[in-house]
Amino acid sequence: MSLEHINRALVAHDLVQDLKWDAGLREEFVKDEAAVLDRYELTGAERIAIEERDFRTLYDLGFHPYLGAQFARILFASNTNGATSAVQHLLASIRGEPAPGRTETGGL
Template identity: 80%
Template sequence: MSLQSINRALVSHDLVQDLKWNADLRQEFEKDESSVLDRYDLTPAERTAIEERDFRTLYDLGFHPYLGAQFARILFANNKSGATSAVQHLLASIRQERVPDRSEASDA
């Protein structure tokens, strides 16, 4: 994963930026993720990776690493309480390991 391999055409970049800056959209995403994803012209691979929380695939598609960290925080609800759980999920996904549950991640 390098900055040269970033695919600037990925619509998932727009999704993450929108979620990052729009609290109403984040709330809607938490309640009905599928309907929010339907609004974005994601490739099937992007959508599946998002739904499965598969950051390794997103990065293989050319997802920007900075946005990956931001997205992990959004997905794993760590915007208020720190990023430990989000980072654990992100790293496990990249390494293609079992994702720790919340109690394991908070012990790290």
């Protein structure tokens, strides 16, 4: 992905920056993701991509690659595998593969 493709108007950028710097918001995001997302004027495509952890679609919309990596860490690095798990989830999404530990139907 080239940096020329970045859509600076994506509200998802603001969401990730806020999550990155605000521990309280991250905690709330874990407890009630929909309530946090409701506060941001995301496009329908942005919101669905976030809810589905679809980084490929986010990148296709113009999401900044640095923030994609940061978002993956926020979403997935809290488990026992840490950053390695976040990278695995990010790469699987970009490749269009099931998330690690999930079957094609989405079950664990």
